[in-house]
Amino acid sequence: MKKKVALINYLNTAPFLEGMNTYHAFENEFEIIKAVPSVCAQYFKNGDVDVAIVPVGALDSIGEYQIVSDFCIGANAAVKTVAVFAQKPLEQIDCIYLDTDSRSSVKLLKILLAEFWHLSPALKSMQEFKGELLLNEALLCIGDKTFPMLNQYSYQYDLADAWNKYTGLPFVFALWVQNGSLTPFQCQVFNKALTIGIDNRTSVAAKMHLLHPEIDFQDYYFSCINYNLDTEKLKAIHLFLEKSKNYD
Numbered sequence: 001m002k003k004k005v006a007l008i009n010y011l012n013t014a015p016f017l018e019g020m021n022t023y024h025a026f027e028n029e030f031e032i033i034k035a036v037p038s039v040c041a042q043y044f045k046n047g048d049v050d051v052a053i054v055p056v057g058a059l060d061s062i063g064e065y066q067i068v069s070d071f072c073i074g075a076n077a078a079v080k081t082v083a084v085f086a087q088k089p090l091e092q093i094d095c096i097y098l099d100t101d102s103r104s105s106v107k108l109l110k111i112l113l114a115e116f117w118h119l120s121p122a123l124k125s126m127q128e129f130k131g132e133l134l135l136n137e138a139l140l141c142i143g144d145k146t147f148p149m150l151n152q153y154s155y156q157y158d159l160a161d162a163w164n165k166y167t168g169l170p171f172v173f174a175l176w177v178q179n180g181s182l183t184p185f186q187c188q189v190f191n192k193a194l195t196i197g198i199d200n201r202t203s204v205a206a207k208m209h210l211l212h213p214e215i216d217f218q219d220y221y222f223s224c225i226n227y228n229l230d231t232e233k234l235k236a237i238h239l240f241l242e243k244s245k246n247y248d
Contacts, residue, residue, distance in 0.1 A: 002028075002029060002030055002031045003029060003030050003031070003050040003051060003181065003182060003186060004030070004031050004033055004048065004049040004050050004051070005020075005030050005031065005032050005033065005049060005050070005051045005052070005190075006033050006034075006035060006039075006040040006043045006044060006048075006049040006051070006052035006053065007020075007032050007033070007034050007035075007040070007053060008034075008035070008036065008037050008040055008053050008073070008174060009034035009035060009036065010036075010037075010081075010143045010144055011081075011143075011144050011208060011212070011215070011217075011220070012073055012081065012143075012220070012221075012225050013053065013073070014204050014207075014208055014221075015197040015198050015200070015201050015204045015221060015227070016053075016071070016193075016194055016197050016198075017032075017197065018196070018197040018200055018203075018204045018207075019192075019193040019194050019195065019196035019197025019198070019200070020032060020193045020194075020197065022196060022197075022200075023189070023192060023193040023196050025189045025192070025193075026189055026190070026192075026193040029185075029186050029189050029190075030051070030186075030189075030190065033048075033049060036101045036102075036143075037053075037054075037055045037058075037101055037102040037103075037104070037142075037143075037173075037174060038055065038058070038100065038101055038102060038103060040052045040053060040054060040055075040174075041054045041055055041058035041061070041062055041103070044062050044065070044177065044179070045058075045061065045062040045063055047179070050178060050179050050181050050182065051068060051176065051177070051178045051179075051182065051190065052176070052177060053072075053073065053174045053175065053176050053177075054174055054175065054176075054177050055102045055103055055104040055105075055173060055174050056104045056172050056173060056174060056175065056237055056240060056241070057102065057103035057104030057105070057106070057107040057108070057240075057244060058103050058104070059177075059237075059241065060241060060244075060245075062177070064179070064180070065177035065178065065179065066177060066178050066179075066180055067175060067176065067177055067229075068176045068177060068178040068182065068187060068190060068191075069175070069176035069190065069191055069194055069229065070191070070228065070229050070230075071175075071176060071191075071194045071195075071198060071227050071228065071229055072172050072173075072174060072175040072176065072227065072228070072229040072233060073172070073173045073174040073175075073225060073227070074170055074171060074172040074173065074225070074226045074227065074228075074229070074233050075160035075161075075164075075170060075171055075173070075224060075225060075226055076164065076170045076226050077160065077161050077164050077170075078158040078160060078161040078224065079158060079159075079160040079161070079171075079173075079224050079225065080146065080147075080150065080158065080220065080224045081142060081143055081144070081146045081147070081220075081224070082102075082105050082108075082141075082142045082146070082158070082159045082160060082173065083140075083141065083146060083149075083156050083157055083158045083159060084096060084109065084138050084139065084140050084156070084157040084159070085133075085138060085139045085141060085146075085149050085152070085153040085155070085156055085157075086133065086137070086138035086139070086153060086154070086155045086156075086157075087133060087135055087153060087154050087155065088135050088136065088154075088155065089155055090117060090119060090138070090155065090157055091117075091119065092135075092136060093119075093121050093136060093137065093138045094121050094122060094136040094137070095121055095122045095123075095124055095136065095137045095138070096109070096121050096122070096123055096124070096137070096138045096139070096140055097124050097125070097126050097128065097129040097137065097138070097139050097140065098123055098124065098125060098126060098140050099126055099139070099140050099141045099142050099143075100125065100126060101142055101143060102142050102143075102173065102174075104173050104174070104240075105140060105142045105159060105173070106123075106140070107240075107244040107247055107248075108159050108163060108171070108240070108244075109123075109140050109159060110123070110244075110247035111163075111240075111243050111244065111247055112159060112162050112163065112166065114247070115166065115243070116162055116163075116165070116166040117162075121138070126139075138155075140159075147212075147214070147215055148214075159171070160173075163236075167236070167239060169232060169233075169235060169236040169239065170226060170232055170233050170236050171236055171240070172229070172233045172236055172237050172240075175229055175237070176190075176194075198227050201221040201222060202218070204217070204221065205217035205218045205220075205221050205222075
């Protein structure tokens with residue numbers, strides 16, 4: 001029986017998907033299920049999938065897991081697609097509406113507000129948003145929907161960039177985990193597929209540009225997203241998980 005893989009259905013995972021779709025051995029061993037970050041975490045927690053790319057902020061709630069890959073969704077500085085948008089400086093903001101697609105981004109915002117910016121605006125669900133920001137309001141948005149917003153708002157606060165300025169570390173938004181059921185061969189196949197995709201980011205960027213010509217995917221896949229789960233990123237994950245205990 002094929003192992004089930006939960007893949008975040010955002011543009012930032014397109015290189016992973018490319019490798020999965022082009023490496024024939026992957027199709028023989030795995031089945032892909034796509035969802036937003038929070039749902040990927042829920043699938044893994046419920047046992048609906050064997051492998052998932054899970055938001056770092058959800059790691060403490062998904063039960064037992066094993067890191068299965070040296071790849072992740074991370075950023076060494078500005079990431080572009082996780083940011084607070086407003087028409088006024090953050091110091092003049094009384095309320096921020098929260099995108100709940102990823103717990104990591106919400107927890108990261110809470111940490112930065114308290115420890116880096118030293119601000120305490122009200123935090124509200126996106127469900128309360130009326131569709132148009134008042135001058136004293138802001139939006140936390142993540143993922144693909146942020147691209148058109150980059151030219152719409154006078155003030156943009158990139159959370160990965162702020163974290164880097166605060167801690168001197170990169171940030172990891174999501175990483176690959178498994179439930180321990182993969183065979184050594186399946187782990188090898190899985191990582192080979194991811195490697196193929198990451199190594200072919202240039203061609204992936206060209207393909208995605210045809211679908212979304214307004215986005216500079218070459219810049220996004222090479223300068224904004226950093227896919228390697230290295231020692232500094234593992235250190236950042238540990239620090240984030242320690243800090244986030246105080247901001248649930």
